[in-house]
Amino acid sequence: MKDSQFEHKALKVLKTFLLDLLLVTDGRTTDFLEVLLNEKLKVQVIRQEQINEADAKLFGESSGAPYYIRESVLIGERSGFVVSHNIAMVYAKHVPPALFESIAHQKYGIGNAISSLGMRSFRKVTDSGYVNEEESVDLFQQPIRLHFSDLHEKVPYKRYDLYFGSKPGIEMLEYYHPSIIEHRLLQEISKEQSSN
Template sequence: MIDSQFERKASDVLHGLIFDFLLVTDGRTTDLLEMLLNDKIIVHVIRQEQIGEEDANLMGESSGGPYYIRESVLIGEKSRFVVSHNIALVYSKHVPPALFEKIAHRQEGIGKAISSLGMRTFRKVVDSGFMNEAETVDFFQRPIKIHFPNLQNKVPYKRYFIYFGRKPGIQMLEYFHPSIIGHRLQQGMTEEQSNKEE
């Protein structure tokens, strides 16, 4: 009994440490998620469209448009586990044209596109924490349906800006699957068990 209590406590501490790091890092989140999942991550774009002037005004932005919104999920290539649900607001005038073109083609995640082009960026985290599924919203405070099945815990999230110069080019809102660490631990135990049986 003591062992299982200790293991549960150790798991909770590990879970907390990893999410603390994930929510404050200003590095490429996709790299960390791939390491956590032990799987290559692919992007599935749910929607990508230009936003109207009314929504741009809600963001407090009146120049620098057109603006595009992109909603996507990141999924483990082999496991098919959905690790994050992301919303990006792209300020087209402040994004290098080569990157904007890659984003428009919807083939890869924004972080991977930035890396593949060798671009220097600065990221500034402005908000992070945990919220109930019912509280999840987009940039315009409209409710969104998070694409995580069987949610039982609060959803970790992070909002940050990506700068390519003096003004931010992209604002990101990322919701992370709260069970990613449990999924990885289960995957590790399954692999260990199958290795014992061989």
């Protein structure tokens, strides 16, 4: 086998391994993405709005408490590379008030807000896999347009619930840019070439 064939196959195996880890982890996904990208991430909120009671009933909830839908992307602070496209359903009555306030002000990603407030939470992965871009949907199963550039392959996704008590307070659906590994490798190669 030629070296270039071996390198291509090794890259494919490594990429699959790292993306599969991302899909099964129930830890802080943002931390894992920052390690993969080798830079801090910032959140850009695309939309955040209160949803009506009828939509909340689709999730088995109906209490009169506010429910918010939040759509955002996580972007590398230096590179501007969009690593994830996220949709969250926030159930106000099952989220600690300080966290709900932080989310409402849209300054932080949800994971960073939880971490900065020192809150204990439990995550339960409910679904994960790979979809074609045109198959991507939101939490209401409505089609969405992912904010990723240059997609040429299936997009990894993970759906999970965040618990702060006995009931889930936040339901998350995250899509990850499938080229995050290649992006990091190109950064490293460029850095190595510029230092020579």
